[in-house]
Amino acid sequence: MVGRRRLGRQFGWLWASYAVSAYGSGLGFGALPLIAVLVLHAGPAEVSVLSATGPAVGALIAVPLAPWVEFRRKRPVMIGMDLARFAAMVTIPVAYAFGRLGFVQLLVVSAVVAAAKIAFNAASGAYLKALVRPEDLLVANARFESTNWSSIAVGPPLGGAAIGLLGPVTTVVADALSYLLSALGITAIRRQEETPRTTGKSPARAGALLDGWRHIMGHPGLRPLYLNQMLVAGLIMATEPLLAVLLLRQLGFPPWQYALAFAAPCLGGLIGSRLAPRVVARFGRHRVFRTVGTLRAIWLIGLVLVRPGVVGLVTVIAVELAIIVNMSLYSPVLATYRLEHTPKHLVARTLTAWSIGQQASIAVLTALAGLLADITSPRTALSVAGLLILATPLLLPRQEQTSRHEPEPSRSHS
DSSP: OGGGOOOOHHHHHHHHHHHHHHHHHHHTTTHHHHHHHHTSOOOHHHHHHHHHHHHHHHHHHHHHHHHHHHTSOHHHHHHHHHHHHHHHHHHHHHHHHTTOOOHHHHHHHHHHHHHHHHHHHHHHHHHHHHHSOGGGHHHHHHHHHHHHHHHHHHHHHHHHHHHHHHOTTHHHHHHHHHHHHHHHHHHTOOOOOOOOOOOSSOTTSHHHHHHHHHHHHHSTTHHHHHHHHHHHHHHHHHHHHHHHHIIIIISOOOHHHHHHHHHGGGHHHHHHHHHHHHHHHHHOHHHIIIIIHHHTTSSGGGGGGOOSHHHHHHHHHHHHHHHHHHHHHHHHHHHHHHHHTSOGGGHHHHHHHHHHHHHHHHHHHHHHHHHHHHHSOHHHHHHHHHHHGGGGGGGSOOHHHHOTTOOOOOSOOO
16 A cells, blocks of 8 residues: 555654644634734734735745755755744743734744745755655655645634634744744664765855756746646635635624635645545656646636625635645645656755745735735625636646656556
């Protein structure tokens, strides 16, 4: 059974650290927009600015970090980024306790966390490629994907209950502590890691900052996947603050129902991620990119049908479930293809460039969606996002762009 393959104790520590961090983030899912709405009484435009500006500034901060991450040992970088996120997040409950919490602080914390996340993911991707065998990459990425979705399934309902019982910053405390525990877990990995060698030129030179984008845009398979992913992720995430305002303010959903609407469908992430290795073995990677990549884009328009009460709750859950099943199947295949087709000396910069492009797309589209919602209504902005995403499958690559070096699909169901 490919999904149950043993990947070793060192991978186990990395996976456990990821799980701790993921479950902490699951508890704090949407915490900053929720605090903005419930504590600072922010409107649609302010919530969208928070969701857009923080990641955008974080992406800019991450640009010069890419070469720095590339030419350093990855485990200390991962530990440092976890500690940076812990330090940033813990300022929120401290400021709240003293009555000094403000919107600007939420923006700064959001930016720091976004930059640290990009750097951490770049380092962990490069570390994973060195830690497991090439044939195990898809299994490893599928395990990370399933952990991510299970944490979102479990975390938000518990987080919503904790907010109701203990106050609006409770989940931020849990999220901050999870980064600290993740850093401790990564220190337990004992695998020796060599310091990457530089080419003799300054890692911070202007060209080094752009090497990741050069690789992506020059690769016939990665380029269309990158452009497609930026738009799909941007349009899906742009709906998050719109739904927060629509469900919490306009339709009167209590916080626990809002959390449930996003948590329950995440169980579909367990299905998709566990199926990924088998589906690739059975049908081939290109069919996953084309078919599943299309299926994840066609459901978003259904959010326009949300109404008050149980029917509206079920509608959100059904739409999100359909999106998540396909996303969770698609994502580990994409992550594995990206690692396989990136040279070792470019992994951190390529992953950073990928994350920055995606974060920038999310920021721009979220800001535009928030502006449109402020001028019209959240429901109108949701309609526009749902219609635009229907065109994104046109960017998916042709077979000859992704089939190079791909093994033939198996004809067996096992």
